[in-house]
Amino acid sequence: MRNTYFIFLAIVLLGFKCERNKDKERLPTKIQSQTVQYGNSFGMCRGYCTKAVVITQDKISYSAIDRQAGTKTCARGFSKTEWNNIYSKINVAAFNRLPTTIGCPDCADGGAEWIEITTTDSTHRVTFEYGKAPAAAEPYIEDLRNYLRSFDDCIAK
Numbered sequence: 227m228r229n230t231y232f233i234f235l236a237i238v239l240l241g242f243k244c245e246r247n248k249d250k251e252r253l254p255t256k257i258q259s260q261t262v263q264y265g266n267s268f269g270m271c272r273g274y275c276t277k278a279v280v281i282t283q284d285k286i287s288y289s290a291i292d293r294q295a296g297t298k299t300c301a302r303g304f305s306k307t308e309w310n311n312i313y314s315k316i317n318v319a320a321f322n323r324l325p326t327t328i329g330c331p332d333c334a335d336g337g338a339e340w341i342e343i344t345t346t347d348s349t350h351r352v353t354f355e356y357g358k359a360p361a362a363a364e365p366y367i368e369d370l371r372n373y374l375r376s377f378d379d380c381i382a383k
Contacts, residue, residue, distance in 0.1 A: 262312055263342040264370035266356060270335040274298070274381055279374050283309045288377035300380035315366040318345055321352070324362055328354040341370065 265278030274290040286308075287301040321343055331338030337356025341363055342349065354360060359367040 260344040260346065261342075262316070262370070263344075263351075264340070264374060266337060266339045266374070267332065268335060268337045268356075269332045277374055277377075279370070279377070281309070281312065281373065286373060288374070288380055290377075290381050298381055298383070300377055300383075312366055312369055315369070316343065317362065317365075318343060320362040322348060322350045324350075324352045324360055326350075326352060328352065328360055329358060331355050341367075 260282070262281045263278060264281075265276065267276040269275070274292045274295075276291040278289050280287045281304060283306070284304055285301060286304040288299060290298045292298075321341070330336075331340075331353045333355075338353055339356050339359065340351060340353040342351035352360065352363075
């Protein structure tokens, strides 16, 4: 009877420990420093077919690639407010659970988008069909698209 009590107690305690770990997984892992990268590309196009931004806590860098004209780059400072806006929306644990490819990016020249998040613990990149962001990215995908579009005048220079 006494052994049964100890076995029961051990099972209960293990159950609590597992439950605590599950709760920890549900909490968003925040980016502590590092980068958020976003871009899009179209394989069958003319002009600047690949565009990307690299965002850090104090800078945003842009690059656009034209197979014939080469690469254009621009950069500007990135405010703490802008960083916190992105930072607060990203659930890194949910993002890291996404597969590296979703759908059929750039099939039939439909275009592709990608997000890459680097934290102190990992780097994970997800590529998906243009305009079809995964649910885990919905809280911040429009912000990333807007940051990319904010550099449209960089190409004209």
